[in-house]
Amino acid sequence: MAMPDKGAERKRGSGAISVYNELRREILDLTLEQGRPIDEIQLAERFRMSRTPVREALVRLAGEGLVTTLPNRATVVTAIDFLNLHTFFDAITLMYRVTTRLAASDHRPGDLALIRARQVEFARAVEDQDALAMIATNREFHAAIAAAGRNHYYEALCLRLLDEGRRLLRLYYSSFDDRLPHEYVLEHEDMIAAIEARDVAEADALARAHADQIVGQIRTMISRDQRHHIAL
């Protein structure tokens, strides 16, 4: 567990940010499972600061929907909404398509290098059969594509969806096999080629197929393991 040094006087204004980043990471990694109540006082003690910056971090997380504030009571880690997963699949498919299209049409000199760097990291994670690293590097790959599209609205929604997907995948990461991920590597390569060729139609088609692949795999993992989302 990351414990900030006691004596280290942190810079003014960095308190809320560091709590925000750390909590965000732990929520997306499922270190904090959904529904877990978050105690402001405990956090304040853990990070060696007062409740004020902790509260600011929680307000920001609530704005992103990662935590839910129950008035006068607790704030808890927002539960994954299994009942509306189809809206998530629908949205991430659209965002994969839109951002990849824009990357193909609008990317600028340095962009491809950044995307390729992420792809190298993803390929390495697949080779190492490191499911956690796959999830993280896959997110960065698509984030780089979204950044190359230079539409902040799309980019923001895409990042949010990628993070939510990261959380979802973590729930099932143990059941990853290594066959599909290798297909993902090839699909990524094709997408890069389409972006470089500025072939918007091809980029769109590849992004859609790629999204269908991932959605299909998540669906398979969920149907394989129903016990998680039966209400008690």
Place this chain on the structure above:
Amino acid sequence: MAMPDKGAERKRGSGAISVYNELRREILDLTLEQGRPIDEIQLAERFRMSRTPVREALVRLAGEGLVTTLPNRATVVTAIDFLNLHTFFDAITLMYRVTTRLAASDHRPGDLALIRARQVEFARAVEDQDALAMIATNREFHAAIAAAGRNHYYEALCLRLLDEGRRLLRLYYSSFDDRLPHEYVLEHEDMIAAIEARDVAEADALARAHADQIVGQIRTMISRDQRHHIAL
């Protein structure tokens, strides 16, 4: 100016929310022009509360991008980004299309009545030639369509774009003529009909044409009046 009653003891937990709502309204109405610094102490005095709930409201607004926090200095009303307006037009066109499609395919019994109620309000605003009311009721009309689609990701982005558009339109509301708005009323009626008929393709086409209309009008208004966005 809305002055909360001094003696009225507000409910615990309502402080930050009311400040948030009021500031949000004033920013979108351009009562607070872009770049205006927001003073926490002034706000605290104006709302008769301490700085803590005011700060919470500002953090939430910063999360939505409506204000920008300059570390250790002031927080200011976020400036409208005229350089990237095309990304706004692109995104709102897509969101009009996606939400109208979803409303056509997935709307449920009560949804159409809600949409029609908003359309009645919009038509009345057009009849009254009340540009400010047009802007507000148009937003509610499309928000109702987005709600009928029942995809929170799309709905959230659509609302954000509608709010940003509301701000943009306010900048130019004086140059509204009454010809185009009446076309909007007819276009809205057609969209409602397509949604009711569950004709997804038609809903998509109408939404796209409607978005093009609005984008075209905004572009016209901007080109008519260049002086606003020349850097000084």
Place this chain on the structure above:
DNA sequence: CTTACAACTTTTGTCGACACAAAAAATACA
């Protein structure tokens, strides 16, 4: 007259304390 430095002012970031609300525990009663 301009510029560099110092004291002052303003406003934010953080803190500890207190009040209030809701859940949990304890008690009374049937």
Place this chain on the structure above:
DNA sequence: TGTATTTTTTGTGTCGACAAAAGTTGTAAG
């Protein structure tokens, strides 16, 4: 023994105060 009511506990929402950082003013030297 089970249920209703009171008490206690826990933890949030709000407050006033203090300290650090950036801007501002004033002063003096070049």
